[in-house]
Amino acid sequence: MNTDLRKKYWKENLKYLSILLAIWFLVSYGFGILLVDELNTIRMGGFKLGFWFAQQGSIYVFVILIFVYVRLMNKLDKKYGYNEE
């Protein structure tokens, strides 16, 4: 099998991973923990925003992140011919 192709595939995979994990970190550790006091000054209906990210928002983002990853990888697999049926 083509080693170059493998390397390129892996690099693109790592790029996706770093972007998605950066978002993962930002919503939970960033918005939910480190910046919680600052965000709590903003309100969304009855929720203080920092509190909402810590107990609701981050979880929604986690779910979305995985499904985005699934889509990106399915496309990538197809592009490199690594998809299997």
Add this chain to the structure above:
Amino acid sequence: MSDVQIWTYVLVALSFGLYIGIAIWSRAGSTKEFYVAGGGVSPLANGMATAADWMSAASFISMAGIISFAGYDGAVYLMGWTGGYVLLALLLAPYLRKFGKFTVPDFIGERYYSKTARVVAVFCALIVSFTYVAGQMRGVGIVFSRYLEVDINTGVVIGMVIVLFYAVLGGMKGITYTQVAQYCVLIFAFMVPAIFISIQMTGNPIPQLGFGDTLSDGSGTYLLDKLDGLSTELGFAEYTSGSKSTIDIFAITLALMVGTAGLPHVIVRFFTVKRVRDARKSAGLALLFIAILYTTAPAVAVFARTNLIETVSGKEYDEMPEWFSRWETTGLIAHEDKNGDGKIQYVAAPEVNELTVDRDIMVLANPEIADLPAWVIGLIAAGGLAAALSTAAGLLLVISSSVSHDLIKNVLNPGLSEKGELWAARISAAVAVIIAGYFGINPPGFVAAVVALAFGLAAASFFPAIILGIFYKKMNSQGAISGMVVGLCLMLFYMMKFKFGIFDGGQEAVAGLQGDWWFGISPEGFGTIAMLVNFIVAIAVNTFTNDPPEDVQEIVENIRIPSGAGEAVEH
């Protein structure tokens, strides 16, 4: 017998009948079926099974209550026990599926071409799984004793028989399909009361939105503002802001996330699907199914806390509703009239406070506090049992496969036949159930504490070894083994010192040691530090020792590519 009890019996009996029926229908005929359900589970079924496997008695019964009393700080569990799935989906599941073996020690043993590594991994898997499973059996006993008024021990035995039946008979195949049914039971049982109460309190049928909505009494006040007000009035911390230090919150959340991703009974579920892409997808579905409960729990926490304060605070003891005395007999709620005025003072200051509330009551008694119909109350018992049994079964399978596959077949007796191994797996599952049941009946006082720490142990041992095994091709066995051993020992040491006070005169000394916590991090959060140490030791040792053999590096290249194993062996 009361209506509630009749409903409870009927619902529990129906759900148990369903599990047994599924077990008979899905018997395992080969080791592949026993360990990984034949490897042909659909992503949807695997997602549900993973969710049920994951959500234990603690998630179902205790979590909303813990959040209820911790307020903002409860976020560590919410984020920690869901965020780990992102790591699992992105960093572990697809590659381990491609690797295509039966157990986590399988991966560690082959990737690090070493029997020692495999045995160390088996040891870690057994410690983590046994501590965890004992808590589940206890949970089964508690639900039985509170709702069906049987003795706790009888409850544990009934639970053992049921699990024994479908785990030993069906292995992973039986467990997977019962877990699908158990997920449906538990999520229904959790959501129905939550929706009822949300409508009652805010008029909003979606609990996730309801707890950020205004009260339905027409005052226009937001529920959370009201709870913040009530809390500060009684001397508690404001509900929406926390009392733990930021670094500790950070460390606990990370330890729980990484621990989740490193728990063998969760990882092994991704060996059961057909293709790599199915592993990714089922991780997403699993988190979606988990998120339904995990985003509802903080809402339940707010509803229950507000309801509790409003019902009891400053009210006459004699005028308490019926549920109060019923739960008093179980010892979960207690009133001591310190100032003799016949009223219940519920405040933060311990010398004035007259009410002690066990946090489990927030879910168990919540439907009664909110005065919901009898069938809704009856659901809680069936849901709690589904949560505890599904997790127990998943853990028992890890224990049995670690023993039969990793120890007996791969280390002690490689000549064992397929049939012999299947029997070994069944017998070790049966032995594991009995040991777990023993701990359920005679719980060592530290079970609850250790369950939380199982995550720290998983974070400190497995996670770095697996990640490095996939993402760092040159990682060798010496590095990985030293990392796992040092990480595990450091975590055990910190637990013993700061959780059990073993070096300073026992449990009483623990509170006084808080000032000595390293970097101000609690034992629950220390898994984060132990994990970092594991990474550092592994990489340091790796630098001074030889590269792994060529064929192992080839394995790593190979698991990074999702498509068929056949074409990758080319050169």
